[in-house]
Amino acid sequence: MPDSADNDQAASFSPTPARERRIVVSHRLPLLAVPDPAASSGLAFSPDRDALALQLRAGLPSEADVLRVGTLPAAVDPAHHADLSRQLYARFRCLPVFLPPDLHQRFYHGFCKHYLWPLLHYLLPLSPSSLGGLPFDRALWLSYLSATKLFAERLIELLNPDEDFVWIHDYHLLALPTFLRRRSPRVKLGFFLHSPFPSSEIFRSIPVRDELLRALLNCDLVGFHTFDYARHFLSSCSRLLGLDYQSKRGYIGIEYYGRTVTIKILPVGIDLGQLESVLSSSETIAKIQELKDRYKDKILLLGVDDMDLFKGIGLKFLAMEQMLEEHPELRGRAILVQIANPARSQGRDVQEVQGEAQAITRRINERFGKPGYEPVVLINRRMPTHEKAAFYALAECCVVNPVRDGMNLVPYKYTVSRQRSAALEGAVKKSMIVVSEFIGCSPSLSGAIRVNPWNVDAVAEAMFLAITMPEIEKQLRHEKHYKYVSSHDVAYWARSFDQDLQRACKDHFLRRCWGIGFGMSFRVVALGPNFRKLSVEHIVSAYQSMTSRLILLDYDGTMMPQTSIDKKPSDEVIAILNELCSDPKNVVFVVSGRGKDELSKWFAPCEKLGISAEHGYFTRWNKDSPWESFTLAIDFDWKKIAEPVMQLYTEATDGSYIEFKDTGLVWHHQYADPDFSCCQAKELLDHLENVLANEPVVVKRGQHIVEVKPQGISKGVVVGNLLQTMSSTGKRPDFVLCIGDDQSDEDMFESIVSSANNVLLPTSDEVFACTVGKKPSKARYYLDDTVEVIKMLQGLAHVSTQPDKNAYLGVSFEDSL
Numbered sequence: 123m124p125d126s127a128d129n130d131q132a133a134s135f136s137p138t139p140a141r142e143r144r145i146v147v148s149h150r151l152p153l154l155a156v157p158d159p160a161a162s163s164g165l166a167f168s169p170d171r172d173a174l175a176l177q178l179r180a181g182l183p184s185e186a187d188v189l190r191v192g193t194l195p196a197a198v199d200p201a202h203h204a205d206l207s208r209q210l211y212a213r214f215r216c217l218p219v220f221l222p223p224d225l226h227q228r229f230y231h232g233f234c235k236h237y238l239w240p241l242l243h244y245l246l247p248l249s250p251s252s253l254g255g256l257p258f259d260r261a262l263w264l265s266y267l268s269a270t271k272l273f274a275e276r277l278i279e280l281l282n283p284d285e286d287f288v289w290i291h292d293y294h295l296l297a298l299p300t301f302l303r304r305r306s307p308r309v310k311l312g313f314f315l316h317s318p319f320p321s322s323e324i325f326r327s328i329p330v331r332d333e334l335l336r337a338l339l340n341c342d343l344v345g346f347h348t349f350d351y352a353r354h355f356l357s358s359c360s361r362l363l364g365l366d367y368q369s370k371r372g373y374i375g376i377e378y379y380g381r382t383v384t385i386k387i388l389p390v391g392i393d394l395g396q397l398e399s400v401l402s403s404s405e406t407i408a409k410i411q412e413l414k415d416r417y418k419d420k421i422l423l424l425g426v427d428d429m430d431l432f433k434g435i436g437l438k439f440l441a442m443e444q445m446l447e448e449h450p451e452l453r454g455r456a457i458l459v460q461i462a463n464p465a466r467s468q469g470r471d472v473q474e475v476q477g478e479a480q481a482i483t484r485r486i487n488e489r490f491g492k493p494g495y496e497p498v499v500l501i502n503r504r505m506p507t508h509e510k511a512a513f514y515a516l517a518e519c520c521v522v523n524p525v526r527d528g529m530n531l532v533p534y535k536y537t538v539s540r541q542r543s544a545a546l547e548g549a550v551k552k553s554m555i556v557v558s559e560f561i562g563c564s565p566s567l568s569g570a571i572r573v574n575p576w577n578v579d580a581v582a583e584a585m586f587l588a589i590t591m592p593e594i595e596k597q598l599r600h601e602k603h604y605k606y607v608s609s610h611d612v613a614y615w616a617r618s619f620d621q622d623l624q625r626a627c628k629d630h631f632l633r634r635c636w637g638i639g640f641g642m643s644f645r646v647v648a649l650g651p652n653f654r655k656l657s658v659e660h661i662v663s664a665y666q667s668m669t670s671r672l673i674l675l676d677y678d679g680t681m682m683p684q685t686s687i688d689k690k691p692s693d694e695v696i697a698i699l700n701e702l703c704s705d706p707k708n709v710v711f712v713v714s715g716r717g718k719d720e721l722s723k724w725f726a727p728c729e730k731l732g733i734s735a736e737h738g739y740f741t742r743w744n745k746d747s748p749w750e751s752f753t754l755a756i757d758f759d760w761k762k763i764a765e766p767v768m769q770l771y772t773e774a775t776d777g778s779y780i781e782f783k784d785t786g787l788v789w790h791h792q793y794a795d796p797d798f799s800c801c802q803a804k805e806l807l808d809h810l811e812n813v814l815a816n817e818p819v820v821v822k823r824g825q826h827i828v829e830v831k832p833q834g835i836s837k838g839v840v841v842g843n844l845l846q847t848m849s850s851t852g853k854r855p856d857f858v859l860c861i862g863d864d865q866s867d868e869d870m871f872e873s874i875v876s877s878a879n880n881v882l883l884p885t886s887d888e889v890f891a892c893t894v895g896k897k898p899s900k901a902r903y904y905l906d907d908t909v910e911v912i913k914m915l916q917g918l919a920h921v922s923t924q925p926d927k928n929a930y931l932g933v934s935f936e937d938s939l
Contacts, residue, residue: 141185141186141187142183142185142186142187142285142286142287143186143187143188143189143282143285143286143287144182144183144186144187144188144189144286144287144289144620145188145189145190145191145277145280145281145286145287145288145289146175146178146188146189146190146191146289146291147190147191147192147273147277147288147289147290147291147295147298148174148175148190148191148192148290148291148292148294148295149192149193149230149234149291149292149294149295150173150175150192150193150194150195151175151190151191151192151193151194151195151210151214151216151218152169152170152173152174152175152176152190152192152216153167153168153169153170153173153194153195153210153214153216154167154168154169154170154195155167155194155195155196156168162202162205162206163198163199163202163205163206164198164199164202165196165198167210167213167214169214171393171396172396172507174291174390174612175190175192175291176190177393177396177612178612178613178615178616179616180393180395180611180612180613180616181612181613181614181615181616181617181618181619181620182616182617182620183620187215188215189215189216189217189280190214190215190216190217191216191217191218191219191273191276191277191280192216192218192219193218193219193220193221193226194218194220197223198218198220200220203218203220206218217276217277217279217280218276219272219273219276220272221269221272225265225268225269225272226269228261228262228265228266229265229266229268229269229294230294231467231468231469232256232259232262232265232266233259233262233263233265233266234266234293234294235466235467235468235469236256236467236469237256237257237258237259237262238266238293238296239293239317239467241320241324241325241327241328242293242317242318242319242320243317243318243320243432243526243527244318244320244321244324244526245431245432246324246327258328258329258330260329263329263330266297267297267642270295270297270298270301271301273295273298273301274298274301274302274305277302278302278305281302281305281306281309283305283306283308283309283310284308286309286310287310287312287620287623287624287627288302288309288310288311288312289312289313289314289619289620289623290311290312290313290314290341291313291314291316292314292315292316292317293315293316293317295313296334296337296338297333297334297337297642298337299311299313299337299338299340299341300333300336300337300340300642300644300645302340303340303637303644303645303646304637304644307635307636307637307646307648308630308631308635310342310623310627310630311340311341311342311343312341312342312343312344312345312619312623312626313338313341313343313344313345314344314345314346314390314619315344315345315346315347315351315528316347316390316528316529317528318351318526318527318528318562319346319351319352319354319355319358320354321354321357322354322357322358322361322362325354325358325362326358326361326362330642331358331362332362332363332643333641333642333643335358335359335362335363336363336642336643336644336645337642338355338383339359339363339365339376339378339383339645340644340645340646341383342381342383342384342623342626342627343383343384343385343386343619343622343623343626344383344384344385344386345385345386345387345388345619346385346386346387347387347388347389347390347528347529347562347563348387348389348562348565349387349565351387351528351562352374352385352387355385356374356376356385357796357797359376360796360797360800361796361797364796365377365378366800367385373385373622374387377897377898378645379638379645379646379647379648379896379897380633380647380648380649380896380897380898381633381646381648382626384622384625384626386618386619386622388615388618388619389529389562389563389565389566389610389615390529390531390612390615391531391534391607391610391611391612391613391614391615392531392534392535392538392607392611392612393611393612393613394538394607394608394611394612397511397535397538397539397542398538398542400507400508400511401511401515401538401539401542401543401546402542402546403508405508406508406509406511406512406515407546409508409509409511409512410512410515410516410543412512413512413513413516414516417457417516419455420455420456420457421452421455421456421457421518421519421589422457422459422513422516422517422518422519423442423456423457423458423459423517423518423519423520423521423585423589424458424459424460424461424513424514424517424519424520424521424536425438425458425459425460425461425520425521425522426460426461426463426510426513426514426520426522426532427460427461427462427463427522427524427532428462428463428464428465428466429462429463429464429465429472429475429476429479429502430465430466430467430471430472430475431471431472431474431475432524432525432526432527433524433525433527434523434524434525434558434575435460435462435475435479436475436478436479436482437523437525437575437576437578437581438458438460438521438523438575438581439458439460439479439482439483439486439498440482440578441521441523441578441581441582441585442456442458442486442497442498442582442585443482443485443486443489443490444578444579444581444582445582445583445585445586446486446490446497448582448586449586452586452589453490453497454492454495456497456589457495457496457497457498457499458497458498458499458521459499459501459513459517460479460498460499460500460501461501461505461510461513462476462479462500462501462502462503463504463505464503464504476502479500479502480500480502482498483498483500486498511535511539514535514536514539514540515539515540515542515543516543517536517540518554518588518589519553519554519555519556519585519588519589520532520533520536520553520554520555520556521556521581521585522555522556522557522558522561522563523556523557523558523573523575523581524558524560524561524575525558525560525575525576526560526561527558527560527561527562528561528562529561529562529563530561530562530563531563533555533557533563533567533570533603534563534607536553536555537553537555537600537603537604537607538604538607538608540552540553540600541553541600541604541608550593550597551597551600551601551604552593552596552597552599552600553596553599553600553603554571554588554589554591554596554599554600555567555569555570555571555588555599555603556570556571556573556581556584556585556588557570557571557572557573558572558573558574558575559572559573559574560574560575566606566610567603567606568602568606569598569599569600569602569603570599570603571584571587571588632650632651633648633649633650633651634648634649634650634651634653635647635648635649647896649896649898649904650898652902653899653901653902653903653904654902654903654904655903655904655905655906656890656892656903656904656905656914657903658917661859661890661914661918662917662918662921664857664888664890665857665859665918665921666921668707668856668857668888669707669856670707670709670848670853670854670855670856670857671705671707671708671709671855671856671857671858671859672709672711672844672845672848672855672857672858672859673702673708673709673710673711673858673859673860673918674711674713674841674844674858674859674860674861674862674870675710675711675712675713675860675861675862675915676712676713676714676837676861676862676863676864676866676867676870677691677712677714677716677721678714678715678716678863678864679825679862679863679864679894679908680861680862680863680867680894680908680911681695681712681908681911681912681915682695682908683907683908684825684863690724691724691725694912694916695912696725696727696728698912698915698916698919699712699725699728699731699915700727700728700730700731701919701920701922701923702915702918702919702922703728703729703730703731704730704922704923705922705923707922708922709732709844709848709853709855710730710731710732711731711732711733711734711840711844712725712731712732712733712734713734713738713837713840713841713862713870714733714734714735714737715736715737715788715829715866716735716736717735717736717781717783717784718733718735718736718740718742718749718784721733721735726745728745729744729745729746730744730745731744731745732744732844734837734840734844736783736784736785736786736831736835737786737831737835737836737837737840737866738752738835738836738837738839738840738843739751739752739784739785739831739832739835740752740784740785741840741843741844752785752832752834752835757818758785760814760817760818760819760830761787763813763814763817764787764810764813764814764819764830765780765787767806767809767810767813768780768787768789768806768810768828771789771802771805771806771809772789774802775791775794775795775798775799775802776794776795777791777793777794777795777799778790778791778793778794778799778802783831785831785832785835786829786830786831786832787829787830788827788828788829788830789803789806789827789828789829790826790827791803791826791827791828792826792827799826803823803828804823806828807821807823807828810828810830814830818832818833819831819832819833820832820833820835822865824864824865824866825864825865836866836869837862837866837867837869837870838869838870838872838873839869840870841860841869841870841873841874842873856888857888858874858888858889858890859890859892859918860874860890860891860892860901861892861893861894861905861911861914862892862893862894862901863893863894863895867893868899868900868901870891871891871893871899871900871901872900874889874891875889875891875900875901875902890902890903891903892904892905893905894906894907894908894911895907
């Protein structure tokens, strides 16, 4: 927990803002710290111009107040926390999160860097000795949550949830959205993941996978660098949580408990102004001249990478060795300069990568080197920005071949450096890039030579091709890259994300929100202002006072859970329906898409129960009455066309099957692979719509089904027919209860909620359209699940047999619900 001095300062950070604010949350604040004995904290702070959290300010509204929350780059004595917080907030609009050193060690170097980060980069901890990855440790997970909680508490000190927009960055804070959403259901949350999001087959190996997915789904907008990363996230949501996504007007959205979580795909850019400023400095110009003299008449290839096991440095060196082996004419001329930035993590994996790189470097230089010439130059130190920019400006080719990386901005910086350097010298603008196909920037570099970094021969050939390519080709490729990089800089990226976050949050105040679930399973349910849970007192009062009641019940998903293997109604359901039917004031109907023979068999014990089968094509009023079919003459020859098509998709989709009805055909894919069957369902829908375009049928896609049925048949039509029949016999209903769970039931809801325009219906106070589950619906009421539906019906049956309403309300009903 934050110390008391920190808490005492909360008021200074949380006044009602006079202007709109953006709060940028990242693991590390965009600050540099150097020792300063004169400062009370012993440290002097300055802005880190290379930090993304600082650079993205250029794309946010100029009138907005931008605040930043994160940890400091150096430890500070707790006695100075309060004073330092005030100073940093006043000078830099930064609010530090103070994590105890031992907690930060477990949070960052434990769970983040040695479990989560390797796994997001496709490295599974197959054994305790796995290189770079630790097996899941629940103690480290709890430390991760403890650190996240401190971030949330610090952020709450300054957060105005109704006005502020919060933008969270990267995998260190994956769990933070849940903590913030629990504090404020309407907080405006965006999250951008800067690392890869792995395939669902990798992600599902995480023991806390559901908690992490639900945390991201507690955001309003989730951003990824590439479609591949977003696709893997959507696939994980589908396979692990059963959530589908929809694409509408260019936006991808996941419906999650009444909220739409928008998915954004846009790679980050670089700060052009900051880089061009560095390139124009006298330090950089002098360094460029020094490097020109050092590497005169040499072909310079450049690599700039962090020293970690995913950057493929060793593979790059092997490719350099292969190129020199196959092309002797390049010996003495081609030089690969590898700038190795210090590793961000600690451990044996970093030491082994360093050892491997140094060993390969020595071998190549001993084999191909000579006095005054080293084919591989490994610079293993923290290099100043201006010196790095000088290497960018001078290199003929940039080789970026990580085996896995989230984005990697090195090619962008290289392209701009070559452009600016050539402009200053009046030279021809050209550059060449060899880029791994496994990094986020690869799709945007259409002029680069893409390689599989594991294929050393292919990388060697690509490097040779890059430095020997005709000059005009180098110029054209450079122009293509520079056009993209200069128009998609960090300001463009931040502006686009901010605009989409505003769009995603615009309906916050039009919905009622409340939280459900405990711990990391917490989520917010957002519903329309008139959508509410079916009131116990209201429905009982209305039910008991009316004399002609119509009760319409869907079956699957309403009285029978969708997950049940045995779909036959239980003895309890049969008993409840019989009790309801025994009341002479009631007309009770099961309205289902199932076939009439199946429903007749299942509900044979309910002699007074009405059944409407196959979405209303067949209807009977009780067991003794004959089946009435739809009055229109219908030709079913279309089945001869549709059935072979469905059979084709059934054979190609393991786990799917066809349900044959008298009036229709249904293709089920509930038990098939979620991703593949979803694609197959879309294809089948298009295929059937094409081949049945001239037939009098409707092709619809529902929950795990594709159905073909005659036109003009729906549950909404059933309701109209039943109301008409009851009115014509002098029993116009004065109470209507309709309960269903899926899209086909929405037709029923639509028919009965418009009671003001329908003389066959009672007033709206006695019309209860109720959906199962908290979700957007045309119904005005909801019940949580089939259990509540059964208990509600049980309660109404109890009223019918024991009409003492007060006793009923006091015991049976309230206890059951």
